[in-house]
Amino acid sequence: MSVTLADVAARAGVSAATVSRVLNGNYPVAGTTRARVLRAVEELEYVVNGPASALAAASSDLVGVLVNDIADPFFGIMAGAVQAQLGPGGDGDAGPGPRMAIVCNTGGSRERELTYLTLLQRQRAAAVVLTGGAVEDEEHTAALSARLRRLAAAGARVVLCGRPPLPEPGPVTLTFDNRGGARRLTEHLLGLGHRVIGYLAGPAARTTTRHRLEGHRAALAAAGLAGGHERLIVHGAYDRAAGYDGAIALLDREPGLTAVIAANDTVALGVCAAFRDRGLRVPEDVSVAGFDDLPFAADITPSLTTVRVPLQEAGAHAGRLALGHDKAPADGVITCPTTLVPRFSTAPPPEKA
Amino acid sequence: MSVTLADVAARAGVSAATVSRVLNGNYPVAGTTRARVLRAVEELEYVVNGPASALAAASSDLVGVLVNDIADPFFGIMAGAVQAQLGPGGDGDAGPGPRMAIVCNTGGSRERELTYLTLLQRQRAAAVVLTGGAVEDEEHTAALSARLRRLAAAGARVVLCGRPPLPEPGPVTLTFDNRGGARRLTEHLLGLGHRVIGYLAGPAARTTTRHRLEGHRAALAAAGLAGGHERLIVHGAYDRAAGYDGAIALLDREPGLTAVIAANDTVALGVCAAFRDRGLRVPEDVSVAGFDDLPFAADITPSLTTVRVPLQEAGAHAGRLALGHDKAPADGVITCPTTLVPRFSTAPPPEKA
DNA sequence: CTGTTAGCGCCTTCAG
DNA sequence: CTGAAGGCGCTAACAG
Numbered sequence: 161m162s163v164t165l166a167d168v169a170a171r172a173g174v175s176a177a178t179v180s181r182v183l184n185g186n187y188p189v190a191g192t193t194r195a196r197v198l199r200a201v202e203e204l205e206y207v208v209n210g211p212a213s214a215l216a217a218a219s220s221d222l223v224g225v226l227v228n229d230i231a232d233p234f235f236g237i238m239a240g241a242v243q244a245q246l247g248p249g250g251d252g253d254a255g256p257g258p259r260m261a262i263v264c265n266t267g268g269s270r271e272r273e274l275t276y277l278t279l280l281q282r283q284r285a286a287a288v289v290l291t292g293g294a295v296e297d298e299e300h301t302a303a304l305s306a307r308l309r310r311l312a313a314a315g316a317r318v319v320l321c322g323r324p325p326l327p328e329p330g331p332v333t334l335t336f337d338n339r340g341g342a343r344r345l346t347e348h349l350l351g352l353g354h355r356v357i358g359y360l361a362g363p364a365a366r367t368t369t370r371h372r373l374e375g376h377r378a379a380l381a382a383a384g385l386a387g388g389h390e391r392l393i394v395h396g397a398y399d400r401a402a403g404y405d406g407a408i409a410l411l412d413r414e415p416g417l418t419a420v421i422a423a424n425d426t427v428a429l430g431v432c433a434a435f436r437d438r439g440l441r442v443p444e445d446v447s448v449a450g451f452d453d454l455p456f457a458a459d460i461t462p463s464l465t466t467v468r469v470p471l472q473e474a475g476a477h478a479g480r481l482a483l484g485h486d487k488a489p490a491d492g493v494i495t496c497p498t499t500l501v502p503r504f505s506t507a508p509p510p511e512k513a
Numbered sequence: 514m515s516v517t518l519a520d521v522a523a524r525a526g527v528s529a530a531t532v533s534r535v536l537n538g539n540y541p542v543a544g545t546t547r548a549r550v551l552r553a554v555e556e557l558e559y560v561v562n563g564p565a566s567a568l569a570a571a572s573s574d575l576v577g578v579l580v581n582d583i584a585d586p587f588f589g590i591m592a593g594a595v596q597a598q599l600g601p602g603g604d605g606d607a608g609p610g611p612r613m614a615i616v617c618n619t620g621g622s623r624e625r626e627l628t629y630l631t632l633l634q635r636q637r638a639a640a641v642v643l644t645g646g647a648v649e650d651e652e653h654t655a656a657l658s659a660r661l662r663r664l665a666a667a668g669a670r671v672v673l674c675g676r677p678p679l680p681e682p683g684p685v686t687l688t689f690d691n692r693g694g695a696r697r698l699t700e701h702l703l704g705l706g707h708r709v710i711g712y713l714a715g716p717a718a719r720t721t722t723r724h725r726l727e728g729h730r731a732a733l734a735a736a737g738l739a740g741g742h743e744r745l746i747v748h749g750a751y752d753r754a755a756g757y758d759g760a761i762a763l764l765d766r767e768p769g770l771t772a773v774i775a776a777n778d779t780v781a782l783g784v785c786a787a788f789r790d791r792g793l794r795v796p797e798d799v800s801v802a803g804f805d806d807l808p809f810a811a812d813i814t815p816s817l818t819t820v821r822v823p824l825q826e827a828g829a830h831a832g833r834l835a836l837g838h839d840k841a842p843a844d845g846v847i848t849c850p851t852t853l854v855p856r857f858s859t860a861p862p863p864e865k866a
Numbered sequence: 867c868t869g870t871t872a873g874c875g876c877c878t879t880c881a882g
Numbered sequence: 883c884t885g886a887a888g889g890c891g892c893t894a895a896c897a898g
Contacts, residue, residue: 162667162891164890164891164892165891165892165893166891166892174868174869175868175869175870176869176891176892176893177868177869177870177892177893177894178867178868178869179892180892180893180894181867181868181893184893187867188867189867189868190867190868193867193868205663207631207634207635207667208635208891208892209568209635209637209890209891209892210564210635210636210637211563211564211565211567211568211573211636211637211890211891211892212564212568212874212890212891212892212893213891213892213893214564214874214892215562215564215565215568215874215875215876215890215891215892215893216873216874216891216892216893216894217874217892217893217894218874218893220564222615222636229593230583230589230592230593230596230616231586231589231590231592231593232586232589233584233585233586233589235589236583236584236585236586236588236589237584239583239584239616240582240583240584240618243583243616243617243618244618244620247617247618247625247629248625248628248629248632249620249622249625258628258632260615260617260629260632260633260636261615261616261617262575262613262614262615262616263583263592263596263614263615263616264596264600264613264614265593265596265597265600267597269602272600272601272602275601275611276600276601276613278560279601279611279613280613281560282560282561282562282563283563283564283575283613284562284563284564310558314515314560400808400809400811400812426808426809429809429812429813430812432812432813432814433811433812433814433816436814442814455753455779456753456779456782456809456813458753458786459753459782459783459785459786460782460785460809460813460814461785461786461789461795461813461814463786515875517874517875517876518875518876518877519875519876527884527885528884528885528886529875529876529877529885529886530876530877530878530884530885530886531883531884531885533876533877533878534877534883534884537877540883541883542883542884543883543884546883546884561875561876562874562875562876564874564875564876565874565875565876565877565890566875566876566877567876567890568874568875568876568877568890568891568892569875569876569877569878569889569890570876570877570878570890571877571890
């Protein structure tokens with residue numbers, strides 16, 4: 161059927177072992193033999209059988225990357241950065257050769273997350289990177305931890321990227337300072353003079369949601385505004401529809417609203433669309449802020465005030481961690497800073513009529 | 514080390530062959546034996562060794578998906594749709610079980626595209642889906658065709674999604690009607706009264722670029738405007754920076770410009786930002802249109818006139834073709850229609866002063 | 867530096 | 883319906 165190592169060996173007049181050695185480059189081989197083998201490989205168009213070598217070597221060059229939604233640039237950017245490290249042209253070229261990323265779309269489903277983890281273990285993945293916020297559900301967290309421990313026991317490196325750390329002894333974790341970022345964002349709005357600020361939070365049971373919300377509340381509390389704001393907090397999905405609907409709901413609930421903070425930039429886009437449809441100008445009538453600083457944030461009109469999250473950097477770092485090229489800190493947790501990016505979608509509230 | 518089939522067999526008091534049969538469900542096994550085996554699997558937390566079964570069965574459950582840039586929603590949406598068909602919960606559940614998508618980021622590099630194809634062949638991928646526009650380079654096209662033929666010969670199903678067909682005998686192809694969409698878009702602008710229309714095309718040597726440009730030119734020619742417009746065509750990347758810079762360049766070259774068509778929505782965003790910075794209002798002073806109808810197009814201000822490309826549908830279809838669930842037409846080419854979506858970024862040109 | 871010898875863990879005839 | 887046996891293609895000791 162397909163050409164095998166033995167065929168190449170025969171053609172080059174050497175043993176299969178020798179061919180294997182030149183192909184893997186992990187063992188000294190004479191220059192002339194080497195050349196002969198390489199030529200045979202060319203002539204026969206030989207391509208290594210990955211499964212066979214994975215079996216024999218008890219290791220594979222596959223790395224799993226779990227994301228909630230690959231169509232969302234938030235995840236796309238991280239996945240792309242991870243992958244850039246692993247693949248040809250990346251950091252993975254050093255050492256045994258390029259790894260391939262298996263991107264798994266969980267769609268935010270707990271169940272599918274576990275299923276994929278099992279499938280990855282079945283592939284004997286060399287590493288697994290889990291990106292994005294986790295669902296807050298004790299049962300699921302326990303199941304997840306167990307699965308990850310099993311993976312680690314099977315020799316896979318596990319990296320959490322843009323997630324909160326799991327209970328000890330958890331995997332290496334790159335976590336975003338969502339709380340601090342949210343706090344600074346709310347402070348920015350307060351500093352502009354806003355006193356009635358709506359908050360469109362993400363799905364209720366998500367860590368990302370909770371942390372951002374905590375930062376928001378902390379800023380309000382520090383400004384002595386804690387009390388009345390709970391009714392200005394609305395939960396929804398991380399999409400534009402949630403932003404649109406949420407903005408309308410907030411407006412109906414509190415017409416005196418002068419600013420809205422959205423769970424992320426995509427939601428903020430929906431918010432802006434809703435205000436536009438209601439005849440409100442941003443930022444003259446109402447300020448809007450997002451989170452993440454996705455590429456479009458700088459380009460829309462008005463450009464969006466948001467909080468930059470280092471998705472690219474974190475993804476790249478996660479990739480190197482997955483390759484074992486970067487060393488993890490002692491406690492296994494790396495916090496990535498987030499930074500406020502003030503633009504033109506926020507301004508002082510309108511003068512009171 | 515890890516628990517194997519034999520361990521499960523021992524525990525269940527059956528032979529390894531029997532365990533294999535219940536796990537693959539492709540052979541009759543007595544109900545009670547079956548149950549006993551399944552229990553042993555549970556108790557031992559057994560996970561099949563993918564590489565080993567791939568080797569023995571000479572088949573794998575991996576599917577490669579090549580994209581230019583996974584951080585770009587254009588590709589994210591297609592990749593997500595492909596993957597949704599393959600993975601757990603998708604169409605792939607029927608039959609031998611879920612497949613896993615290996616998403617490969619070529620970054621638009623010819624070389625990396627070929628490398629990835631080899632890596633996928635090494636994994637003995639069950640199928641390969643290539644998405645997005647191809648580079649127009651005869652040498653590369655030949656190399657690509659050869660590689661794809663080899664893959665097909667090795668038993669992989671090959672599907673082109675959002676690409677022009679390759680010379681016969683090429684793989685199954687889902688292609689977008691870029692030419693028709695572009696033509697209708699330009700006609701829309703002409704119909705509004707525009708006569709000086711800039712065109713920011715994508716990278717020169719891309720099929721997508723060429724086809725869209727051809728549609729644009731066809732519309733101009735039909736309106737008797739063919740001549741003067743060549744200098745209003747500027748090539749650039751498919752990103753916002755290209756849009757920004759291109760718009761500035763066009764403006765300098767032709768201040769009388771009343772409309773700009775961008776290579777895609779992302780580029781259009783850059784164009785809008787440039788006009789905003791130059792103090793021009795969209796659409797009052799100048800109209801802007803995009804292509805693709807990415808989710809944000811409807812939400813930005815003003816909402817973007819664009820051409821909808823059925824990324825989701827095409828991706829899903831490609832996934833089913835890759836699984837072998839959908840049958841390809843006789844000639845192997847399926848053309849996906851594109852539709853004009855007029856919104857508020859286009860309007861009649863300003864009155865002449 | 868190179869060849870020989872055993873498996874890696876599973877699937878798949880072939881008997882029973 | 884089930885067990886036994888061989889081999890998928892490659893790597894990893896071991897000798898030489």
